[in-house]
Structures are given as C-alpha cells and as structure tokens.
Amino acid sequence: MTTPLAPALDDLLREANALCETHRFADALALLDPHIGQPPDDAALVPALHLLALSAMGTGDAARAQALWMRCLAAKADFAQAYSGLAALFAALGVLDQAQALYERLLSLTPADADARSNLGVVLQRQARHAEAEAAFRTVLAQCPNHADAHYNLGLLMQGQGRRAEAEVAFRAAIAANARHAKAHNGLGTLLQEQARGDEAAEAFRQALLIQPQYPEALNNLATLLKASGKLAEAELAVRLALQIRPTFVDALNNLGCVLTDLKRVPEAEAAFRQVLVLAPNHAEAHYNLGVALHTLERLPEAEAAYREALRRLPGRVEAYNNLACVLTALGRRGEALDVLHEAVAVRPDFAEAHFNIASLVKEYGRLDEAEAGYRRALAANPDYGDAKFRLATLLISMGRFEEGFARYECRYTMPGFVHHATQRLLQCPAWRGEPLAGKSLLLWQEDGLGDMLQFGRYARVLKAQGAAHVAFACQPPLHRLFRGVDGIDAVIDHEAGAAVAAQFDCWVSPISVPHHLGTTLQTIPAPLAYTPEPALVEHWGARLATLAPGPRIGIVWKGNPKHFNDAHRSLPTLAALAPLWNLPGVQFVSLQKGQGEDEAQHPPASLPLLHLGSDVGDFVDTAAIIAQLDLVICVDTSTAHLAASLGKPCWVLLPQYDLDWRWMHEREDSPWYPGTMRLFRQRMNEAWSAVVERVRAACAERLCI
Structure with missing residues (x-):
C-alpha cells in the first residue's frame, strides 16, 4: 500500500529537490519511490513524478525516466517540464527527430521559453539543419540578448561552418553574459587554437579550468596546445589529468598516444591507441596513429594493416595513403606504393608529400622526366618544401643539368635540419x-x-x-x-x-x-685532385703487400659507413657476396675495409683468402700508399672510390639500384668526374647483388686476360 503524500507534499518535494541539486539522485529516488503510487492517481503526483524522473536520469536510468515523464503527460497533457525533460532525454540518446518534436510541442505551450528554443537550435544543429539552428539561436538572442547558452551554441555553429570571426564574437558574448561559462571559454580556446593564436587559446583553456577544474575536454584541449608548442611533459600531465576524470575519454586517450609518440615512448603510445580501439573500434584517427607507431617500430605488416583500417573508415585521410605508400616501399612493393600515392593525389591534388614520393619512386624506375615533374608539383603545392627542393636539385645534377641543379643545391643553407x-x-x-x-x-x-x-x-x-x-x-x-x-x-x-x-x-x-x-x-669539370703518395709510406705498405703471392692485386671494400642514410642499399650484405671473384686464378685480394665489415676481413672464410690491411690504416694517406701499389680497386659507393680514382688507379664501383647518389648520374658506365679511371657497375631493377658481382668477375677476367 502506497503512503499518501497529502499534507507533507511540499516538504517532501523540497527535500527531494535539495538532494537533486547536490547530485544525490539515488537518495532522492529512495525518498520519493514509496509515495508515487500507480495511475490513475497521478494528477496530484505530477510534481513528484517529474522530480523522480530527474532523479532517474541522474542515476543513468533513462528508460525509467522516460516512463515517469510519460506518466506525467498522461496525467497532465500540458505539463511543460515533462516535455523539456523528455526532449533532453531523447537528445542525449541521439533520437533527434523525437527531441525536435518535443521541443516544438513545448514551445507551442510556452513560446517565450528561451532555454527550450536554444535547445531546439542545438538539436537542429546536430541534424545538420544549420540555417534553422541559426535562426533559433538568433530568435532567442533577440528576445534575451544575455542568454549565454544561445551565444555559446551560436558560436559552435559558426565555428563548424568556418565563420570564425562570427564564432569569436559569439563566444565572447557568452562570456560577457556569464563570465563563469566554462564551455564558452573552452570553445573560444579551440577557435583561437585553429587560428594559431596559441597564447590566447592557452589562456582561454586555463580560464575554463579555473571555473571548472574537473573539465576533461578543456584539459585535453590544453594538452593538444602544449603538444603543438613542444611542451610535451606538460601536455602529458594535462591529458593524464583528463583521463583521471574520465578514464574512457577516447579523444584524450588518442591524444595521450600522440604525445607519447612525440616523446619517443612509442610502445606506450601503441598501448594507448589500442586502448582507444577497444573502446571505439571505428576510431579512424586511432587506427592511423597506431599505424604511425607501428611504422616507427618497424613492424611494417602491422603498420600496413592499421593504415588500411584507417582508410577504410576515413577514405579522405590522405596522410594515411602517403604513410601506407612508405610502408609498401619499405616492403619492396613499389608498384603498389605508386598506386596508393596516385589515390592520395586523386583525393587531394595539391598534396605535396604524395607528389614528392611519387617523384622519388618513378626516379628509381629511371623515369627521370616524370620525377622532375613530380618534384616541381610538390614545390608548386608547398614552395617551402625543403626535401623537394633538395631532391629536385640532386636530380637535375644527376641528369647533367649542372647550372640549375647546383644553383638549387644551395637550398641546403635554408634548411634547418641540415x-x-x-x-x-x-x-x-x-x-x-x-x-x-x-x-x-x-x-x-x-x-x-x-x-x-x-x-x-x-x-x-x-x-x-x-x-x-x-x-x-x-x-x-x-x-x-x-x-x-x-x-x-x-x-x-x-x-x-x-x-x-x-x-x-x-x-x-x-x-x-x-x-x-x-x-x-x-x-x-676540373681534373681530380692531385696527390702523390709519400715514398716512405709506399715502402712501408709495400713490405706488407710483398707477402702476397705473385699475381694481380685487387683492393676491395664491400661496406660503407653504417650511418649513411642509404647504407642498407649501397653496402653488400657480407664479404661472401664477392666470392665469385675468388674464381679468378692467380688474383690476390687486399682488404681496405675499415669500420663496418672489419671483423669479416680479420677472419675471412678459408675459401676467401685475403690480406687485410684496413684495420691498420690510420687515414687516407695510408690508404693512398696502398692503392698506389694495386692493379685495381673494386668497391661499393664509399670514399675509397674517390681516393682511388683521384690517384689515377682503375676503380670499379658497385652502385645500388635504390637511392643512387646523384654524383653517379644515370645509365653511364663511366663518370665525368673521373674520366678514364672509373667504371660503374649498376644494379638493375630487381637485380640481386650476385648478378652485379658476376658481371664484375667477367670484366675482371677480360681485363686480366684470364
């Protein structure tokens, strides 16, 4: 049996309302529940039912709140507060058509209800009915010029439409109407950040947080601003505070991952992005950012999968196309990479990075005119694109167009990374x-x-x-x-x-x-530098070379500086890659290898006997004294090649297919920088080093008449 409200109704409602105002919704429910009865006795209970519905909403029980407000309207069809509550409930649930209808019904009952009209504007905005939403907000402001929420919501609408000046006016009007409107400060901050007004944006976010310290959106926005300004430790602190308040805040988790990526704590960043995707599997940016992390960790197949997932959900994310192409290139799937890059420029024709990467790929295929055009397109899209300036310069030099090429090569003095x-x-x-x-x-x-x-x-x-x-x-x-x-x-x-x-x-x-x-x-081109080896050093190293059996002496270098950007392509994998040369009868091999590869030279396989001198060489003067007493030098693209050719010694250079240095030009078997002394053996498209070495062996046999 239900206890009647009767004489104590007002006191009970006042107590329940006080509990709601302090967010003690469960206590309010416990207080009112025993007294609400069942229909058809609801007419007298409408105020209690409404308060009970608000309490149910406060505890997250939307279904019960809806049922209670429906009871209110069944008992009193013109009960405006029930329409307001139901409309807010449906708006929160994303049932926008019903929310709109309820707000319109409420306004038919209370045409002067500014809050209801402002909320209707929000629903219309969420339905992308922007003109109607703007009209609703402006109607409110015509009636109530100091309606802070209407100014704020109009600011959001203007910002979403790119009408930044109007948005700023609206946000500032909201703040003028209510200086403690934390959302308006936060909205103003995001707008200022879009306009690269970083100091003003930071101040706006800080004002929002002074008003509402437990404001995760403002903390996350401040973190984004701090990250952009390079204050990564502060950015991490701000975003972690946001996550303490709301652990499932996916945008903050994604932002944390980006901050950790910039801090070079990439495994932690990966964990953050994966946490985002557990909470929001369709979060396209998290898929993209996960791809960046995996790419950085050189887990290329996983990075490829992540980039493809990002593009499946967000086909317009051109950076994902570009990064995917970089992964495919690293995996040796250059044809696929080109296809992906062409998709990127189809989406955004002025995407400079994609034009740059297309140019770099087609250059590897020997399509030099296309490469030149691609670099020029990249520079047309972004005239300050330093890498494109540099690559165009080196391409032109490699094509023999020295005048423009060397002039452009001076761009290195304008590039801070150089x-x-x-x-x-x-x-x-x-x-x-x-x-x-x-x-x-x-x-x-x-x-x-x-x-x-x-x-x-x-x-x-x-x-x-x-x-x-x-x-x-x-x-x-x-x-x-x-x-x-x-x-x-x-x-x-x-x-x-x-x-x-x-x-x-x-x-x-x-x-x-x-x-x-x-x-x-x-x-x-002037003649190479002239240098005469020191007689004493020639004599010193001659004594070492005299330990070799009679026969032609060939100096070898198979690895370059491991810090060189292209060392993975230009260096041979091991000394064994040159093994076919040992099939040349009577030839004696001298290792000039220093640094990387010395360990192999010091303990070569029994089938590859050689005299290793590189570890004992002090500098180029020693190397020159040795080379002067050799018949031929065979090496990869290293400084030894320049030294040998400058000394007038025949020098054969094995050149990689990919990222070939500009000084070796294209297709030629000789070098205009070292005429008569240098011969170039180029790795052809998709050719293994073994095939190049076999050509070198055959050339040696012919030269030595073996």
Whole structure:
C-alpha cells in the first residue's frame, strides 16, 4: 500500500529537490519511490513524478525516466517540464527527430521559453539543419540578448561552418553574459587554437579550468596546445589529468598516444591507441596513429594493416595513403606504393608529400622526366618544401643539368635540419658567392662526407689559380695529412680552429658550392685532385703487400659507413657476396675495409683468402700508399672510390639500384668526374647483388686476360 503524500507534499518535494541539486539522485529516488503510487492517481503526483524522473536520469536510468515523464503527460497533457525533460532525454540518446518534436510541442505551450528554443537550435544543429539552428539561436538572442547558452551554441555553429570571426564574437558574448561559462571559454580556446593564436587559446583553456577544474575536454584541449608548442611533459600531465576524470575519454586517450609518440615512448603510445580501439573500434584517427607507431617500430605488416583500417573508415585521410605508400616501399612493393600515392593525389591534388614520393619512386624506375615533374608539383603545392627542393636539385645534377641543379643545391643553407644551415651563423666572415678572389684569403669548410671532400677538393687548385692569396681547409682529422699534400691548399686545420679564426678570412665556401659559383658544366669539370703518395709510406705498405703471392692485386671494400642514410642499399650484405671473384686464378685480394665489415676481413672464410690491411690504416694517406701499389680497386659507393680514382688507379664501383647518389648520374658506365679511371657497375631493377658481382668477375677476367 502506497503512503499518501497529502499534507507533507511540499516538504517532501523540497527535500527531494535539495538532494537533486547536490547530485544525490539515488537518495532522492529512495525518498520519493514509496509515495508515487500507480495511475490513475497521478494528477496530484505530477510534481513528484517529474522530480523522480530527474532523479532517474541522474542515476543513468533513462528508460525509467522516460516512463515517469510519460506518466506525467498522461496525467497532465500540458505539463511543460515533462516535455523539456523528455526532449533532453531523447537528445542525449541521439533520437533527434523525437527531441525536435518535443521541443516544438513545448514551445507551442510556452513560446517565450528561451532555454527550450536554444535547445531546439542545438538539436537542429546536430541534424545538420544549420540555417534553422541559426535562426533559433538568433530568435532567442533577440528576445534575451544575455542568454549565454544561445551565444555559446551560436558560436559552435559558426565555428563548424568556418565563420570564425562570427564564432569569436559569439563566444565572447557568452562570456560577457556569464563570465563563469566554462564551455564558452573552452570553445573560444579551440577557435583561437585553429587560428594559431596559441597564447590566447592557452589562456582561454586555463580560464575554463579555473571555473571548472574537473573539465576533461578543456584539459585535453590544453594538452593538444602544449603538444603543438613542444611542451610535451606538460601536455602529458594535462591529458593524464583528463583521463583521471574520465578514464574512457577516447579523444584524450588518442591524444595521450600522440604525445607519447612525440616523446619517443612509442610502445606506450601503441598501448594507448589500442586502448582507444577497444573502446571505439571505428576510431579512424586511432587506427592511423597506431599505424604511425607501428611504422616507427618497424613492424611494417602491422603498420600496413592499421593504415588500411584507417582508410577504410576515413577514405579522405590522405596522410594515411602517403604513410601506407612508405610502408609498401619499405616492403619492396613499389608498384603498389605508386598506386596508393596516385589515390592520395586523386583525393587531394595539391598534396605535396604524395607528389614528392611519387617523384622519388618513378626516379628509381629511371623515369627521370616524370620525377622532375613530380618534384616541381610538390614545390608548386608547398614552395617551402625543403626535401623537394633538395631532391629536385640532386636530380637535375644527376641528369647533367649542372647550372640549375647546383644553383638549387644551395637550398641546403635554408634548411634547418641540415648542418649547412648552422654554418652561416658559426663562421664570422662572408660566404663567397663567386666574386673575384685576387689577393683574398679563403676558408674552405667541410660540411659533407669524406668522399665529398675527396671529389670536390679538386676545386682548391682552381680557386688558387683565380688569385686567392691564401686557401685554408677546415676539415675532419682523417683528411688532414692527405690535404696537406694537395695542390691549392695552403693550410689544413680542424673545424674548431677554423671557427675560431674565421673572422680573419675574407670569405668562406663549401667545396660543393664551388661548381655553382664557377658555373661548372659537364664539359668543364676540373681534373681530380692531385696527390702523390709519400715514398716512405709506399715502402712501408709495400713490405706488407710483398707477402702476397705473385699475381694481380685487387683492393676491395664491400661496406660503407653504417650511418649513411642509404647504407642498407649501397653496402653488400657480407664479404661472401664477392666470392665469385675468388674464381679468378692467380688474383690476390687486399682488404681496405675499415669500420663496418672489419671483423669479416680479420677472419675471412678459408675459401676467401685475403690480406687485410684496413684495420691498420690510420687515414687516407695510408690508404693512398696502398692503392698506389694495386692493379685495381673494386668497391661499393664509399670514399675509397674517390681516393682511388683521384690517384689515377682503375676503380670499379658497385652502385645500388635504390637511392643512387646523384654524383653517379644515370645509365653511364663511366663518370665525368673521373674520366678514364672509373667504371660503374649498376644494379638493375630487381637485380640481386650476385648478378652485379658476376658481371664484375667477367670484366675482371677480360681485363686480366684470364
């Protein structure tokens, strides 16, 4: 039997309402439940039923709340509060048509209800009926100019339509109407962040959090801003605070993963993205970000799967196409990679990164004109695209178009990621741009590899011939002894000393910049640097070489510097890759290998006897003294090739198919930089190194008449 409300009704409702206001909804339910009875006695109970429905909503029992409000309306068809509650319930459940109908019914009963009209506007906005939503908000504001929620909701609508100036006015009006409107501060922050007004955005987010410290959206937005400004530790703290408040906040979990990725804590980032996908399996950005993490961890098949999942859910995510293509390229599936990149530019024709990667791939197929066009398209889409500038420059040089190529190659001084960019601030004297050098002092400055300096060191002689009074070369120690004997060099110093005395020079220049300033063409390349090995060293190393049996002596190098970006392609996997050369009768092999690969040379297989000298070599002067006493040098693309060819020694270079260095140009079997001494053996498309080595063996047999 139900206890009647009767004389104590008002007191009971006041107590239940107080409980609701303090969010003690379960206590309010327990207080009212014994008194609500059953229909048809509801007429007197409508206020209690409404309060009970609000309490049910507060405990998350939407079904019971709906049933209670329906009882309210059955008992009192014009009970406005029930329409308001039901409309809010259906809006929360995403049943927008019913929510709209209920708000419209409520407004027919209470046309001046500004809150109801504002909420109707929100429902219309969620239905993408933007013009009607805007009309609803503006109607509210015409009636109630200080309606903070209407201003805020109008701001969201304007922001969603890209009407940023109007959105900012609306958010600021909401704040003016209610300075403690945390959502308006947060909305203003997101708008300012979109406009790269980072300091203002951060202040807006902080204001939101001062008003409502337990505001996960504002914390997550602040974390995004901190991440963008490189304050990663602070960003991690903010996003973790958001997750403490709401552990299942998928956008914050995804953001945490992105912060951890930037912090190089990639396994943790992977875990965060996987947690997002447990909560929201269709979260396209989490699939994409997981792909980035797996890509970074070099788990390429898994990265491919993640990128494909991202694209299945979000076909317009062009970055996923681009990254997928990079994975496919790394997996050796270059044809598929090209197809994927063409899909990317079909979605976004001005996607610079995709044009760049298309160009880089077609270059590997020898389609140089297409590659050039691709790099130029990338630069048309993004004129500041440093990698595209550099690749176009090196492509043009490799095609023999030195004038434009070397001019563009100077772009390395504008690229912060290149060491060249810092040189300009380090050296306290002007850069040489090709002005007359008569009577001037010039500092040559090494910025690139050892092989580069051996190749372009030839220009010291040319600069000296143009009248330079004093030419000093600041370079790495392995080059010092050799360049002290090079024509055109007056002094050799290390980089620290060079930087200290730079102000005493009239100008400085990198050796690789000289071809541009002198207008070098294929026809005017100067002769290689001239160096005569020291007799004492020739005698010293001659004694070591004399331990070999009679016969032609061939020096070999099969691996380059492991830090080189293309070492995986340009170095041979092992000494054994050269094994067919040992089938040449009477030939004696000398290992010049240093660093990577020395262990193999020190303990070669019994079937590959050789004299290993590389570990005992101090610098290039020693290497030059050895090479001078050999008949031939066979090597991969390393500095030894430049040294041997500069000494006039026949040098055969094994060149990789992929990411071939620009200096070797295309298709030629010789090098215009080393005419008459260098022969190039190029790895053909999809050709194994064994086939290249067999061609080298056959050429050796022919040369040595074996």
